[in-house]
Amino acid sequence: MWRRVVSASHFTFAHKSIANNKDVCKLKFWEAFTTEIPLKEKGTFQRDKTPFITFVLGGPGSGKGTQCMKIVENFGFTHLSAGDLLRREIASNSADGTMILNTIKEGKIVPSELTIRLIQKEMESSDNYKFLIDGFPRSEENRIAFEQIMGVEPDIVLFFDCPEDEMVKRVLNRNQGRVDDNIVTIKKRLKVFDALNLPVVKYYMEKGKLYKIKAVGTVDEIYKQVYPVFASLNFEQVRE
Numbered sequence: 001m002w003r004r005v006v007s008a009s010h011f012t013f014a015h016k017s018i019a020n021n022k023d024v025c026k027l028k029f030w031e032a033f034t035t036e037i038p039l040k041e042k043g044t045f046q047r048d049k050t051p052f053i054t055f056v057l058g059g060p061g062s063g064k065g066t067q068c069m070k071i072v073e074n075f076g077f078t079h080l081s082a083g084d085l086l087r088r089e090i091a092s093n094s095a096d097g098t099m100i101l102n103t104i105k106e107g108k109i110v111p112s113e114l115t116i117r118l119i120q121k122e123m124e125s126s127d128n129y130k131f132l133i134d135g136f137p138r139s140e141e142n143r144i145a146f147e148q149i150m151g152v153e154p155d156i157v158l159f160f161d162c163p164e165d166e167m168v169k170r171v172l173n174r175n176q177g178r179v180d181d182n183i184v185t186i187k188k189r190l191k192v193f194d195a196l197n198l199p200v201v202k203y204y205m206e207k208g209k210l211y212k213i214k215a216v217g218t219v220d221e222i223y224k225q226v227y228p229v230f231a232s233l234n235f236e237q238v239r240e
């Protein structure tokens with residue numbers, strides 16, 4: 001029996017080759033960073049399953065983060081919110097912090113490579129294989145860059161479809177001290193969502209990967225639509 005093993009040092013090395021080697025780019029992300037070894041020769045960091053990736057899309061305040069918490073509880077996913085990862089960069093005073101902060105204040109989108117690097121780092125250091133990637137891809141450019149860099153596509157895509165007035169109401173009531181939770185930025189974010197994020201939704205709908213959730217009602221009412229999506233999947237069977 002064989003098991004696929006991932007190592008962080010191998011990842012760093014392979015990441016450099018990926019940037020310079022078109023052939024390696026054609027490999028799936030997980031294949032490029034893993035080696036087949038017999039089960040007995042286990043390394044320190046093991047992953048015997050390829051990742052199951054769910055992209056979670058929806059406008060600002062549509063309830064992505066709220067529903068992700070419930071999916072994590074019930075189905076054991078690791079939740080990676082692109083917005084949270086970017087806010088963590090700002091808080092850690094990283095070199096890109098000021099640029100990220102200004103971009104978020106303007107309701108615009110941070111360069112894809114930066115956001116993908118943060119997501120990639122979290123995926124690589126996780127020993128889970130089920131990921132909810134929340135708030136990503138925000139644009140076709142995000143989507144294409146993810147596919148090129150990671151060499152994988154999402155298995156499924158959730159889209160929380162919520163009326164604008166409800167999204168605005170929720171964001172303005174959020175009270176988490178976010179710099180973008182104000183009426184000026186929310187209007188800009190809604191414009192960016194329509195112009196850049198909806199084409200991504202359309203792309204996945206046409207690919208047959210999209211689960212559209214009517215994101216009105218209580219949190220539990222909305223989750224009643226989400227639960228069956230995951231309950232119908234047998235991850236162990238799909239991934240082993």
Ligand SMILES: Nc1ncnc2c1ncn2[C@@H]1O[C@H](COP(=O)(O)OP(=O)(O)OP(=O)(O)O)[C@@H](O)[C@H]1O
Pocket residue numbers: 058059060061062063064065066067083135170171173174175215216217218219222
């Ligand atoms: N069904 C709901 N009814 C009322 N309020 C809700 C509902 N779902 C979430 N909320 C609240 O609305 C706010 C926005 O929800 P959440 O943070 O989950 O949205 P989001 O899609 O992640 O937004 P963003 O893209 O801005 O991060 C939060 O304060 C949350 O508690």
Ligand SMILES: Nc1ccn([C@H]2C[C@H](O)[C@@H](COP(=O)(O)O)O2)c(=O)n1
Pocket residue numbers: 060081082083084086103104107108109110111115134135136137138142180189
């Ligand atoms: N793929 C992404 C995700 C998020 N951002 C920036 C711009 C968003 O307005 C902000 C907050 O994200 P949220 O927490 O609402 O998902 O983060 C981005 O540039 N690219």
Ligand SMILES: [Mg+2]
Pocket residue numbers: 064065081083135
């Ligand atoms: Mg959120």
